[in-house]
Amino acid sequence: MRNLLTFLFRYRGILVFVLLEIVSLVLLIRNSAYQRAAFFNSANAYTGRVLEVRTQIYDYFRLVDVNKALVTENAQLRQQLYHSELSSRMPDSLAMPGDSTGTRLKADSLMLGLRLLPSRPTEYPLIPARVINQSLRRVDNYLTLNVGSAQGVQPGMGVLTTAGVVGRVRQVSEHYATVTSLLHSKTTISAKLKRDGTFGTIRWLGDDPTHASLDYIPRQNVLVRGDTVVTSGYNAIFPEGVMIGTVDRFTKEPDKNFWTVQVHLAVNFSNLSYVYVIGPQPRAAERDTLETRSGMRPAAAAKGEEEQP
Amino acid sequence: MMQGLGTIVVQVLRFLLYVLVHMLIVSRLPSLFGVGWCFFYVGFLLFLPIATPIVALLVLSFATGFAMDLFYDTGGVHAAAAVLLGYLRPWVLRLLTPRDGYDAQDSVNIHQMGWQWYLVYTALLLVLHHTVFFFLELGSLRVVGLTLLKILVSTLFTGITLLIVQLVFFPARRRR
Numbered sequence: 336m337r338n339l340l341t342f343l344f345r346y347r348g349i350l351v352f353v354l355l356e357i358v359s360l361v362l363l364i365r366n367s368a369y370q371r372a373a374f375f376n377s378a379n380a381y382t383g384r385v386l387e388v389r390t391q392i393y394d395y396f397r398l399v400d401v402n403k404a405l406v407t408e409n410a411q412l413r414q415q416l417y418h419s420e421l422s423s424r425m426p427d428s429l430a431m432p433g434d435s436t437g438t439r440l441k442a443d444s445l446m447l448g449l450r451l452l453p454s455r456p457t458e459y460p461l462i463p464a465r466v467i468n469q470s471l472r473r474v475d476n477y478l479t480l481n482v483g484s485a486q487g488v489q490p491g492m493g494v495l496t497t498a499g500v501v502g503r504v505r506q507v508s509e510h511y512a513t514v515t516s517l518l519h520s521k522t523t524i525s526a527k528l529k530r531d532g533t534f535g536t537i538r539w540l541g542d543d544p545t546h547a548s549l550d551y552i553p554r555q556n557v558l559v560r561g562d563t564v565v566t567s568g569y570n571a572i573f574p575e576g577v578m579i580g581t582v583d584r585f586t587k588e589p590d591k592n593f594w595t596v597q598v599h600l601a602v603n604f605s606n607l608s609y610v611y612v613i614g615p616q617p618r619a620a621e622r623d624t625l626e627t628r629s630g631m632r633p634a635a636a637a638k639g640e641e642e643q644p
Numbered sequence: 645m646m647q648g649l650g651t652i653v654v655q656v657l658r659f660l661l662y663v664l665v666h667m668l669i670v671s672r673l674p675s676l677f678g679v680g681w682c683f684f685y686v687g688f689l690l691f692l693p694i695a696t697p698i699v700a701l702l703v704l705s706f707a708t709g710f711a712m713d714l715f716y717d718t719g720g721v722h723a724a725a726a727v728l729l730g731y732l733r734p735w736v737l738r739l740l741t742p743r744d745g746y747d748a749q750d751s752v753n754i755h756q757m758g759w760q761w762y763l764v765y766t767a768l769l770l771v772l773h774h775t776v777f778f779f780l781e782l783g784s785l786r787v788v789g790l791t792l793l794k795i796l797v798s799t800l801f802t803g804i805t806l807l808i809v810q811l812v813f814f815p816a817r818r819r820r
Contacts, residue, residue: 348698352731355706359727362713362720363780382714389668470716472678474782477717513717542787 383467383511386479390467401608408497411446447495447611449565449578462486462612464494464512471604474541476516478502482612483510491572493613499578499601500524500566501610512612518544518604525570526579529563531556537564537579537598544604546583549596556594558585564598573613655692659704662688663711670805671715679790680797685712686773687806689729690766691752691814698734705730718781725777729769736768754807755816766806770799 343350394401446452452461464486468479482488484507494501494514502516515522517539524537526549533556535549549564562582568575583599662685670684689705696704709726713719737746740761754762774795782791 348702348731348734351699351702352727355702355727356724359706359709359720359724362710363718363724365719385667386715389672392668393672468715472675473718475718479717541782542790 383479383508386468387481390465390481397608400606404606404608411497447497447499447577447613449499449563450574450576452574452613461614462488464488464610464612466607466610467511469516469604469607471518471544475520476518476544476604477505478514478516478607478610480504480512480514480610480612481510483508483512485509487614488512488612489614493572495573495577495611495613496602496607496609498603499580500573501602501604501607503572504612516604517547517600517602524573524579525567526564527567528552528558528582529565529576530559534567534569535564535596545600546597547580547600549582549598550593552594552596554587554592554594558582558594558596560584651693655704659688659708663708666712667715676797676801679794680801681794682805683770683774683777683798683802684805686726686729686770686802687809689726689733690769690806691810692733694737694746694750694752695748698731701730701733702727721777721780724780725773728776729773732772733769736765740765753814754810755814762810766803767799770802771795774798774802 447461462482464480464482466478467481468477470476470478478494478501480488480494488504488507490504490507492504494504500517502514502519502522505513505515507513517524517537519539520541522539525534526537527534533552535552537547537549539547552558560582564579564582566573566575566577566579578601580598580600582596584597586595588595666685670682673682675681685708688708689701692701692704705726706723709723710720712722712726716722742757742761750756752762752765757765778791778794778798
């Protein structure tokens with residue numbers, strides 16, 4: 336017994352060292368497991384509070400930039416508003432079905448990544464959020480948002496800005512959420528070329544925060560520099576047709592069946608401040624079939640907004 | 645006994661100071677050419693008293709690294725690198741022992757130990773720490789060149805910051 340204690344005391348340095356390294360590596364590996372639950376992260380109430388205070392302080396120094404971004408966004412919104420006003424004025428003389436006042440009731444909508452999304456739909460929420468912490472130049476990048484389960488955010492929801500796709504919600508606490516950025520070695524997003532609808536997968540290679548690669552585009556397909564890449568809508572995280580980026584470079588490699596495509600990302604990850612969290616998509620196809628069959632609406636209308644490109 | 649307690653209080657205050665300064669100011673500095681970061685908190689570990697017991701040193705290293713991991717969402721990368729730094733620190737100190745050994749009053753202070761001693765000490769430990777950190781973060785050896793550049797630039801960045809801290813805040817007079 337005494338020998339054991341002497342032994343432990345003599346090698347206490349290396350023993351404690353090995354123990355703490357194992358703990359660190361276990362934490363690291365658990366953290367890397369994509370979407371795995373972990374308690375120790377910046378959505379934690381205490382660290383979240385510190386990060387929020389820091390954001391408040393630094394916001395004063397960024398007011399000019401934030402104002403500029405807001406003014407630009409305002410201008411875009413105004414433009415949209417003007418458009419919708421025009422379009423609603425045109426058919427005014429015609430009778431609108433189900434509307435006796437003559438004013439056209441339109442769902443409020445936001446233009447997010449080339450796609451018009453209703454801001455107050457019943458099936459899925461669109462939650463505005465502020466980015467309070469962000470990394471950009473690491474291999475696995477994350478964001479922290481100031482919204483949480485209290486605002487209806489759940490793990491797995493998509494995150495967008497007006498420019499396009501940002502990432503997916505990873506973990507949620509009551510008032511904060513962490514987001515796995517698109518700039519993460521394990522993020523893959525199902526995408527397609529808007530021009531001809533070819534499907535592929537967006538993956539980030541870990542070095543350049545302005546570019547990602549688009550995999551699985553067959554090499555017989557014709558690619559054009561500047562082709563728009565949008566979400567495919569195959570997974571239910573993002574609606575179909577949300578902007579991801581534009582094709583920047585593409586090369587044919589002799590030993591591969593697919594093009595090697597570099598996509599210039601539409602979102603500028605270096606100055607994210609306001610984003611929107613989007614809920615899971617409703618089961619559009621199932622609902623349409625059911626509603627058409629039960630005669631709730633005519634077959635032509637059943638095509639719905641979801642299927643527009 | 646009172647002195648021991650005093651030391652602990654001082655070190656806890658130093659810990660809070662380094663971690664808060666790191667999180668509130670240093671972490672928001674733009675990265676140098678996209679490849680250099682300032683690991684300011686490492687200064688807390690580097691400038692601990694020379695006679696710090698190994699177990700205390702390791703526990704403090706882990707606590708510091710873990711605090712950083714919480715803020716950066718990095719799991720255990722900072723903790724793993726910091727614990728290794730804590731373990732290697734006594735070895736480096738032993739390697740650099742002056743001819744007549746360390747005095748009781750000696751501390752990691754550029755004015756007391758001389759700039760050569762100080763430079764070798766910080767450079768060795770920072771390079772070790774940053775190497776482990778960046779390769780753990782990468783999880784593979786895919787972009788070795790870029791990672792080596794990151795290590796080099798970050799070491800210079802952190803080293804210069806800590807040198808400024810030394811020159812500004814550490815007492816110049818020898819307390820003998």
